Amino acid sequence: VDKDVARGLLRTMWRIRLFEERVAQLKRSLQVHGLIHLSIGGEGVAAAVCGQLRDDDAVYSGHRAHGHAIAKGAPMNAVMAELMGRVDGLCLGLGGSMHLVDKPHGFMGATGVVGGNLPLALGTALTSHLNGSDQVTVAFFGDGAVQAGHFNESINLAALWELPVIFVCENNGFAEFTSRSEHSTIERVSDVVAPYDFARETVSGSDVPAVYDAFGRILHEARGGKGPFLLECLTYRRRGHYEGDQQKYRDAAAEEEWRERDPIARLTESLNDDAAAAEIEREAAAEIEAAVRFARDSPFPDPAITSGLVYAT
Amino acid sequence: VSDEMSDDVGDEITFVEAINRTLARALREDERVIVLGEDVAEGGPYLVTAGLAGEFGRERVRNTPISEGTVCGVAVGAAQSGLKPVVEIMFIDFLTLALDQLVNQAAKAHFMSGGQLSVPLVLRTQGGSGQRNGAQHSQSLEAWLTHVPGLKVVMPSGAADAAGLLRSAIADPGPVVFVENKSLYFRREAVTDPPEAIPLGRARTLRSGRDVTIVALSRTVEAALEAAGGLAKEHGIEAEVIDPRTLVPLDLDTLARSVKRTGRAVVAHEAVTAGGFGAELAAQLQAAAFDYLEAPIQRVGAPYTPVPVSPPLEDAYRPGAREIVRAARVALEWGDYDVEPWDKGAIAPA
Numbered sequence: 001v002d003k004d005v006a007r008g009l010l011r012t013m014w015r016i017r018l019f020e021e022r023v024a025q026l027k028r029s030l031q032v033h034g035l036i037h038l039s040i041g042g043e044g045v046a047a048a049v050c051g052q053l054r055d056d057d058a059v060y061s062g063h064r065a066h067g068h069a070i071a072k073g074a075p076m077n078a079v080m081a082e083l084m085g086r087v088d089g090l091c092l093g094l095g096g097s098m099h100l101v102d103k104p105h106g107f108m109g110a111t112g113v114v115g116g117n118l119p120l121a122l123g124t125a126l127t128s129h130l131n132g133s134d135q136v137t138v139a140f141f142g143d144g145a146v147q148a149g150h151f152n153e154s155i156n157l158a159a160l161w162e163l164p165v166i167f168v169c170e171n172n173g174f175a176e177f178t179s180r181s182e183h184s185t186i187e188r189v190s191d192v193v194a195p196y197d198f199a200r201e202t203v204s205g206s207d208v209p210a211v212y213d214a215f216g217r218i219l220h221e222a223r224g225g226k227g228p229f230l231l232e233c234l235t236y237r238r239r240g241h242y243e244g245d246q247q248k249y250r251d252a253a254a255e256e257e258w259r260e261r262d263p264i265a266r267l268t269e270s271l272n273d274d275a276a277a278a279e280i281e282r283e284a285a286a287e288i289e290a291a292v293r294f295a296r297d298s299p300f301p302d303p304a305i306t307s308g309l310v311y312a313t
Numbered sequence: 314v315s316d317e318m319s320d321d322v323g324d325e326i327t328f329v330e331a332i333n334r335t336l337a338r339a340l341r342e343d344e345r346v347i348v349l350g351e352d353v354a355e356g357g358p359y360l361v362t363a364g365l366a367g368e369f370g371r372e373r374v375r376n377t378p379i380s381e382g383t384v385c386g387v388a389v390g391a392a393q394s395g396l397k398p399v400v401e402i403m404f405i406d407f408l409t410l411a412l413d414q415l416v417n418q419a420a421k422a423h424f425m426s427g428g429q430l431s432v433p434l435v436l437r438t439q440g441g442s443g444q445r446n447g448a449q450h451s452q453s454l455e456a457w458l459t460h461v462p463g464l465k466v467v468m469p470s471g472a473a474d475a476a477g478l479l480r481s482a483i484a485d486p487g488p489v490v491f492v493e494n495k496s497l498y499f500r501r502e503a504v505t506d507p508p509e510a511i512p513l514g515r516a517r518t519l520r521s522g523r524d525v526t527i528v529a530l531s532r533t534v535e536a537a538l539e540a541a542g543g544l545a546k547e548h549g550i551e552a553e554v555i556d557p558r559t560l561v562p563l564d565l566d567t568l569a570r571s572v573k574r575t576g577r578a579v580v581a582h583e584a585v586t587a588g589g590f591g592a593e594l595a596a597q598l599q600a601a602a603f604d605y606l607e608a609p610i611q612r613v614g615a616p617y618t619p620v621p622v623s624p625p626l627e628d629a630y631r632p633g634a635r636e637i638v639r640a641a642r643v644a645l646e647w648g649d650y651d652v653e654p655w656d657k658g659a660i661a662p663a
Contacts, residue, residue: 091427108390116414124391126387150413153378153380310462310463312486
């Protein structure tokens with residue numbers, strides 16, 4: 001990738017990284033609420049995929065969704081306010097970390113049900129197909145979702161109907177607390193979809209230019225109405241399943257592995273411009289602090305708003 | 314407006330034809346409407362969608378694999394992206410497989426997104442016993458759905474209501490579960506073409522009476538009318554029969570007004586009594602009309618067992634006019650020395 005693209009990817013990754021590190025702190029002081037699942041270590045996939053999409057392309061995600069929402073264009077202030085349960089949050093404080101939605105930027109939603117959004121992504125892709133539009137739908141999911149019934153039903157249906165949907169698997173090797181090998185005899189998710197014979201590729205999620213290139217090729221095809229596709233990114237989950245997870249299932253080698261696989265460190269090294277990289281990090285840090293101030297200044301919603309939002313009118 | 318003003322009462326058609334005709338009209342009038350589900354392009358087991366694929370094509374009338382959960386989710390995604398899907402779950406018993414998508418996604422998307430998303434989908438399904446199909450193809454599970462804020466639940470009792478309510482359900486901006494009853498499918502009734510849209514949340518009083526109010530759902534509406542005829546003829550009791558037509562939203566005003574006037578109420582449905590929607594009706598009515606009640610509200614429903622197959626057993630299982638008459642008489646004779654509460658459907662005691 002050229003230098004401008006690389007700088008853009010680095011900027012998105014720092015924005016996600018520093019947002020999530022700040023969220024981890026705020027969780028410890030109970031200023032953000034509920035179950036918090038961080039994607040530290042996997043920011044490169046969000047940056048490389050969402051960075052190439054248009055606002056009218058749809059993205060669906062799972063429970064580990066902050067990075068996808070931010071990379072798709074959700075305003076940092078509103079994401080932070082949402083996690084803090086404030087009325088200026090993306091969803092008025094009614095959704096929270098696991099249910100972010102930013103429709104104007106095509107972030108159609110996170111979900112707290114593992115694999116639960118995969119069928120919805122098909123529905124959005126079916127809409128594009130029937131409308132004759134060139135919009136593309138991306139469905140992010142983890143390797144833990146692959147054993148869910150919805151995944152298997154969805155890949156069958158997407159292949160059968162040739163929908164313009166791109167499944168992007170973030171295979172971090174863990175389904176919650178348990179390693180993939182204890183949940184399935186199939187190591188690579190691309191092998192799970194192999195019988196359906198749709199185009200698929202597996203790349204290292206730590207090698208962000210590689211993710212960018214692979215997704216770019218797939219996107220070009222999907223834009224022409226082809227599909228489905230699978231991009232499997234082998235990522236590293238730096239944190240526990242959720243904040244507060246004791247991670248007793250992890251071994252001492254994790255620290256060393258992290259040094260090899262941090263996508264920010266790797267891209268920074270290849271950029272070879274420490275001053276520019278430091279400036280990007282500083283800008284992101286300032287944006288996050290401004291978002292925290294914004295969220296703290298935003299009031300909690302009036303309890304009376306809930307009854308008016310049960311049914312659309 | 315001219316539709317509503319028509320004097321033409323329409324031809325007598327079956328419930329199935331009324332649904333079919335309403336779906337065809339919706340597909341014709343609005344290109345955002347699609348129909349999807351197992352075998353819908355072939356018409357399905359009861360021919361409800363027969364001929365639609367021929368007129369509108371197999372892209373819009375779309376057969377799906379036997380993947381209820383994912384198909385329901387596809388409808389949710391399509392609905393929040395601009396289409397108006399009508400998805401069919403062939404038997405309500407299989408709604409169990411789609412409940413995650415219906416309950417966790419469809420019902421909550423509008424709320425959780427702070428109003429950004431809306432899910433204008435109709436999920437059509439059918440329940441009820443009477444065809445010797447056994448415990449996995451005969452249930453009445455509508456009460457589960459009423460427990461989930463965000464869903465609307467419609468249960469028509471005849472062809473004209475089915476057409477008019479389906480029209481409103483398709484026009485609704487949120488998810489509506491439309492529960493048909495297989496025993497009603499081939500009953501005929503005059504239905505205008507186009508059908509008059511019936512707003513969701515408006516009960517219908519089918520018979521006026523001063524002595525007792527019978528609130529009946531779906532198939533038991535017909536049984537309630539039969540019971541009312543018998544009560545009048547044999548006992549001189551005048552029963553008022555009301556069909557709420559939609560469980561959510563519920564037209565409590567119409568029901569409560571009637572109960573305040575009669576002072577006695579029976580609630581009837583085909584579902585198992587225990588935990589059935591009749592419990593909610595009874596609770597709401599006693600709160601709304603407590604000072605007017607002369608007797609405890611009586612519930613009629615199925616016993617606390619799965620639906621049996623053997624014909625005499627299934628016939629005995631199905632609540633009908635006989636049970637409604639008995640419940641009405643208990644309500645009317647309450648306070649007399651030997652009246653026992655009608656409680657056939659009690660939950661299994663610990």
